[in-house]
Amino acid sequence: MAIKSTLKKDLDKIHTFKPEALTHPKQASWITPLSLEDDLAQLSNCDLVIEAIIEDIDAKQALFKKITPHLNSEVILATNTSSLSVNQIGEKLGKFKSRFCGIHFFNPPRYMPLIELISTEETDREILDNLEGYFTSELGKNILYAKDESGFIANRIGVFSIVACIHHAQRLSLGFDTVDALTGVKLKRPKSATFRTADLVGLDILKHVFEQFERAHTNDPWHHYFKTPEWLNTMVGNHLLGEKTKGGLYKKEDGIIKIYQPENQSYVKAIYDIDKSVKEILKKDTSKQLTLLKSNKHPQAQFLYSVIKDTCLYSAYHLKDIAHSTRDIDWALHWGFGWEVGIFEYWQINGVEQSLALFLEGNEEVSTPNWLNDVADFYIEEGAYSPMEKSFVAYSDHSIYQRQLHRPTLMGESNKEQGQTIFENDSVRFFHEGDGIAVFSLKTKLNTLNLEVINSLIKAIEIAEQEFKAMILWQDSAPFCAGANLYEIVAGAKLGMIEHQNLISSFKKKAWQLLKPNLPSLEDLKPINEVIELLQQALMSLKYSKIPTVAAVEGLALGGGCEMLLHCDSRVVHTESYVGLVEMGVGLLPAGGGCKEMARRAAKHENMFPILAKYFEQIGLAKVSSSAMKALEMGYLDENDLIVSQRLELLYFAKQKAYLMINKNYRPEDVNQTFKVGGTTAKANILAQLTNMKTGEFISEYDDFIARKIADVLCGGEVDPGTEVDSQYLLNLEKIHFIELLKKDKTQDRIEHMLIKHKPLRN
Amino acid sequence: MKINRVGVLGSGVMGTQIAGVFANANIPTLLFGYQEHVKKRFRQDSYF
Numbered sequence: 047m048a049i050k051s052t053l054k055k056d057l058d059k060i061h062t063f064k065p066e067a068l069t070h071p072k073q074a075s076w077i078t079p080l081s082l083e084d085d086l087a088q089l090s091n092c093d094l095v096i097e098a099i100i101e102d103i104d105a106k107q108a109l110f111k112k113i114t115p116h117l118n119s120e121v122i123l124a125t126n127t128s129s130l131s132v133n134q135i136g137e138k139l140g141k142f143k144s145r146f147c148g149i150h151f152f153n154p155p156r157y158m159p160l161i162e163l164i165s166t167e168e169t170d171r172e173i174l175d176n177l178e179g180y181f182t183s184e185l186g187k188n189i190l191y192a193k194d195e196s197g198f199i200a201n202r203i204g205v206f207s208i209v210a211c212i213h214h215a216q217r218l219s220l221g222f223d224t225v226d227a228l229t230g231v232k233l234k235r236p237k238s239a240t241f242r243t244a245d246l247v248g249l250d251i252l253k254h255v256f257e258q259f260e261r262a263h264t265n266d267p268w269h270h271y272f273k274t275p276e277w278l279n280t281m282v283g284n285h286l287l288g289e290k291t292k293g294g295l296y297k298k299e300d301g302i303i304k305i306y307q308p309e310n311q312s313y314v315k316a317i318y319d320i321d322k323s324v325k326e327i328l329k330k331d332t333s334k335q336l337t338l339l340k341s342n343k344h345p346q347a348q349f350l351y352s353v354i355k356d357t358c359l360y361s362a363y364h365l366k367d368i369a370h371s372t373r374d375i376d377w378a379l380h381w382g383f384g385w386e387v388g389i390f391e392y393w394q395i396n397g398v399e400q401s402l403a404l405f406l407e408g409n410e411e412v413s414t415p416n417w418l419n420d421v422a423d424f425y426i427e428e429g430a431y432s433p434m435e436k437s438f439v440a441y442s443d444h445s446i447y448q449r450q451l452h453r454p455t456l457m458g459e460s461n462k463e464q465g466q467t468i469f470e471n472d473s474v475r476f477f478h479e480g481d482g483i484a485v486f487s488l489k490t491k492l493n494t495l496n497l498e499v500i501n502s503l504i505k506a507i508e509i510a511e512q513e514f515k516a517m518i519l520w521q522d523s524a525p526f527c528a529g530a531n532l533y534e535i536v537a538g539a540k541l542g543m544i545e546h547q548n549l550i551s552s553f554k555k556k557a558w559q560l561l562k563p564n565l566p567s568l569e570d571l572k573p574i575n576e577v578i579e580l581l582q583q584a585l586m587s588l589k590y591s592k593i594p595t596v597a598a599v600e601g602l603a604l605g606g607g608c609e610m611l612l613h614c615d616s617r618v619v620h621t622e623s624y625v626g627l628v629e630m631g632v633g634l635l636p637a638g639g640g641c642k643e644m645a646r647r648a649a650k651h652e653n654m655f656p657i658l659a660k661y662f663e664q665i666g667l668a669k670v671s672s673s674a675m676k677a678l679e680m681g682y683l684d685e686n687d688l689i690v691s692q693r694l695e696l697l698y699f700a701k702q703k704a705y706l707m708i709n710k711n712y713r714p715e716d717v718n719q720t721f722k723v724g725g726t727t728a729k730a731n732i733l734a735q736l737t738n739m740k741t742g743e744f745i746s747e748y749d750d751f752i753a754r755k756i757a758d759v760l761c762g763g764e765v766d767p768g769t770e771v772d773s774q775y776l777l778n779l780e781k782i783h784f785i786e787l788l789k790k791d792k793t794q795d796r797i798e799h800m801l802i803k804h805k806p807l808r809n
Numbered sequence: 810m811k812i813n814r815v816g817v818l819g820s821g822v823m824g825t826q827i828a829g830v831f832a833n834a835n836i837p838t839l840l841f842g843y844q845e846h847v848k849k850r851f852r853q854d855s856y857f
Contacts (some may be wrong), residue, residue, distance in 0.1 A: 056820050056842050060829055067829035076832035082818065082841045092816035092839060098827050099819035109818060120810060126823060155826045156833065180812050184834050621833060691834050 053079035067156055069621055069673035082109075089116040094177075096149060098126040106135050114142060122173050124149045128201060129258055132164045132194045143168045147177070150198055152382055157622075160200060160381035161185075162192040179446040186621060186691030188381050189442075195368045196262035200382030202368055203361050203375055203389065205255055206268070210356040211240045213271045217352075218345040222295050223305040227318035228350055232328045234386035241295045245288035249295070253282050267413040268360060277308035284311075321346050332387070336396040340404055354392070355405050361389050363413050366433045373430035373439075376456050390424040391457045398423055425458030450694040451479075451701075452522060468509060473498040476506045483704055484514040485697070492528035493521050495606040497577055503584040511592050516704035516712075519610060520598040520697050526623070527607025530581075532632065536797040538574045539788050545575045575785050581606065581638040582777045585613040590717040594707035598700040600693045604628045604670065608682060609638040615707065615714075617687040618700040625677040626670035630752055631806040633793030636665065637784035641759040642776035647681055648760075649721040655731060657681070658724045662732050662760055666753045668806070720770040723762025732757045746808055748792045755783040816841060 057079040060067050068074060080088055089095060095117065099105055106125060117123070123146040125135045132148030139146050148164030161181050165174055174191070181187045192198035197205065215225045222241040230239035244252050253274055260272040281287075281294070286306070288294030295306045297313050304313035324346045327338045339351040361375050369375055376388025393401055399422065406412055417433040424431045429438040447453060455461045465479035473496055475487045486506050490496060510517040521527075538544065572580070588595050588610070597611040600620035608627050611617055627636045627644075635641060644665070648657040663669070664680055671677035674689045683689075690699050736753055739745050745753065759779045762771050787793045792809050799807035813836075817828045820842030828840040 053820075053842060057825075057840065059820075060825050063826065063829075067826045069833045073829070073832045073835075076835060077828050077838045077840050079820070080839050080841050082843050085839075085841065088839055089816050089841075092814050093810065093812040094814075095816040095818065096827060097818040098824035099821065113818065122812070126827065151823065151827055151830070153823065153826070155823070155830045176810065176812070184836065185830055186834075 053081060063154065065154060065157060066672060067154065069156075070675035070679070073675070082112075086113055086116045089113055089121075090118045092118075092121060094122045094124070094180075096124045096126055098151075101127060101129055103130055103134060106130070107138055110135070110139060114139065117142065121145060122147075122177065124177075126151055128198070129196055129262075131196070133166045136166055144170045145173055147173060148194070149177075150192070150200075152200070158382070159186070159188045160190065160378065161187045162190050162198045162200065162378075164192050164194050164198065166194065175444060178442070178444050182444075182446050183449065183692050183695065186693065188377065190374050190378055190381075191370065192374070193368050196258070197368075199369050199374055200378035201255075202364065203357070204379060204383040205259065206360050207353065207357045207383075207389075208240055208244065208252075209256070209259065209271050210268075210353045210360075212275055214349050214352045214356075216275065218349050220345060220349055221305060221307075221319075223316040223318050224320070224346065225349070227320050228324070228328075228346060229353070232320075232325075233350070236384040245294040245296055247288070248290060249278060249287045250282050253278050267363065267411075268356065271356075277306075280308070280311065281306070323347070324350070332392065332395045333397070336401050336404055354389075357389050358393050358401070359405060359412060359414060362418055363415055366415065366417070370434060371430040371432035371439050372424040373441075373456060373459075376430075388456060390430075394424050394458050423458060425456055427460040429459065430456070449692070449698040451697045453694065469502075469505070471498060471502060474502040474506075476502065476509070478514065481701070482515040482708075483701055484510040484517045486517060486519050488521055488527065490531070492602070493525055493607070494528050494531045495581070495610075496531040496534055497572065497580075500577070500580050500584050504580070504587065507584070507587045507591050514593065515708050516594045516596065517591070518596045518598055518697065518700045518704060519614065520700060521600075524601030524620075524693070525607070526597070526599040526601055526603040527610060528602045529605030529607055529628070530638075532797050532801055534571075534577075535574060535788070536794060536801065538571065538577070539794050539797075541571075543571065543573045544785060544788055545573050574788060575781065578637050578781050578784060581609075582781070585609055585639045586717070586773065586777075589613040589615070590714045592714060594704055594712040596700045596703050596707075598696040599623050599625070599674075600696060603682075605636065605640075606638050609636060609640040609643070612643040612682065613639060615712070616703050617683055618696055618703055619674045619677065619683060619687055619689050620693045620696060621674050621689060621691050622693075623674045623677060624670050624672065625674075625680070625682045626668065627665045628668040628670060630666060630668040630749075630756070631796070632800050633748070633752060633790065633796035634787050635752065635756045635759065635780065635783055637780040639773070639777060639780070641665070641756065641780050642773055644681065645723055645760050645762065645776055646721050646773070649723065654722070654724055655728055658728050658760055659732055659735060662753075662757055663735075665756050665760070666736075666749075718772055720772045722768050723765065723771050723776075724760070725762055725765045725767035725769055727767040729757050729761040732761065748790075748809055752787060755787065759783060813837070814839070 057077060060074055061071055097106060097109060099109060123142050125132060126149050128150055136143060136146045146166060147169045150162035152158035152160050163174060163177060178189045181189055190199060211225055211229060226239035226241050229235060230237050238246060256272060256274040263269060285291055286293045297304045303316045305316040307314055321344045323342055324344055327335060327342065339347045365372065365375060372390040376390050379385040379388045402418060421431050426438055429440045432439045452464055465477040468476040468478060468484060473490050475489060476484060478484050488499060490499065595614045597614040597617045599611055599617055600623055603611055603623060603625045605628050608625050627640045629636050644661040648654045648661060651657045661681060671680050677683050688699055688703060690696060736750060740750050759776060762769060763779055795809055796807045815831050815836055816839045817824050818841045820840050828838045831838040
């Protein structure tokens, strides 16, 4: 079938989304662009049809009327809407009414984990069950059932919180930047907080949302909050819409971030000022926050108290109308708005009754639902409170969740520690679940590697070889592993402990005490060259142990994290995995067997030169894959690895993979096996490429210096092309070059810069 | 019933990206759009 050119052009748009809509450009081949005018007959082949046109009730109804004659009778029919009544959209669907429901995807749909499902009065339960399983497992989404109320659950509460921020900021005369400093990470919410989020979404959309709230919720006790603020009307009128217009509440000018001043419609430097006393409260234990905020008279404290109080009471007041239990609202805030603590979780941490008493104290106008008087907690071991059921309800028992071996729970709900611990320390937990498979899990910040992790890994493999049938590397939550703990490396280097232990002066000892508190004690510290040897030993035994090893990967797998997955026998990888050997960014090269593994992989190709050149470029430019599909293309995964959509199914599938290898009588490869390297010829090729980059000023002098070392290891040093080498030979080369680089001031500067500024230094 | 093929109606910002979600999961997807001469301006008024 010939595809009409305009439609083809339409589909090309899919490659232009930022952030990227597709995990790999070639995924577009799964999409056939068709015409709503001429091709409706094709609908009869579809098992699920989702309408996603403009938010206009007449347009939606008219489209459904037009398509229904072409549907097969078994179809599942859905409308994607965020603001219209699903019942109303579907009211003229006739015999398809029972096969129709609402779906609310969040934008951008690839990255937002939440889908709200909305049934109508007539939707078949079987349809919803089918979609719940399908969206959960095949698309990797998290499903919440919402009632057919404007804004559903997430936007109703999440947007209210923004509206409340705007209301109270105006009342207390706080600047937009101050509000963002107060409502971002310090409150365990996303960094973009309130107004930076508004800029990203678009101020025109925010204005629209205000109007919609004001229109849709006329009997709301908080209705007076929903009047569009004057400054918002003015900004939209002046076409200051946020990110898409390069000017919104924030604007970057001459490298300075500036914030909008509504009073005089101008921008001043953003200072994100937080009062010291308020900062102290936010640092403290959450359970005291509400009391402390209320008693602090600083406008910033009053602001936070008011916004949180309003959001708590608003959520309680509307819970019965929009959701089934408190859990629905909290997960909606986690998954739809990136909050780390839901509103009822926060309330419960501060004490349900105590907080309510605070809210009511000296305030006659508060609207509270009656059920609030019946509960001492929103969450207990048995589940979450449902005012409809007047009891605590359990999670959905859909069979698809049997694959979620570690199903997340909210604070206060039952959260039993998984399995039996084999051993545990500050950095790792090694456990099993009675099925003969041992699981190695990191507990460090961003799951980084440190000396304790490396030692634990060696110990874990020894135990697993004796007592278990397989071993899995898995983390409770992303990332898989963000790399090595740079503090340990730079501290070691600065202390003169690259190769020797005995250079530590008392002065340096003092400096050491001042360094990050989570470093190991001085006595436990080893010279860096020994640490590298240990890391190499740990990863080699991971690869050549008698039992199969599987890495369950999601999120970042960088540097040492990437080397870990490269040394497992198999990998189960979440679609959103960002993999790369990025050591170059801090002036180093992969020395945990990363270069060695890539050289080995290249050796499997008939013509290894172009493969080596590709791997060199990836390592030399510290490239990171933007998805699992890209990681496969980059050679970090192989065709036998399993890519899964649902992160909560990773451990389940890792175990399936392990069982498969156990049942196939797994035997490790021979550790002494040799392989061919590219040698001096391959290196000359690569270095020619490098010279071009240097002349073009794509890379600095020092980049070039590091790159030459990477090329040397990847090609096996000064040997003839085709020379057979073993793994240990390349590991030694890695170590020698790593140590030499670490001794350079420029490398140490790069590491420090990364630790302080969180971005690479080009020197 | 197994969902083997999906149809998405509307090739605006949301429709296209929703089709992308299915395509990322290797699911055959038909994306129905209006052709240029009948295309109305797409108004994205989803919340967030």
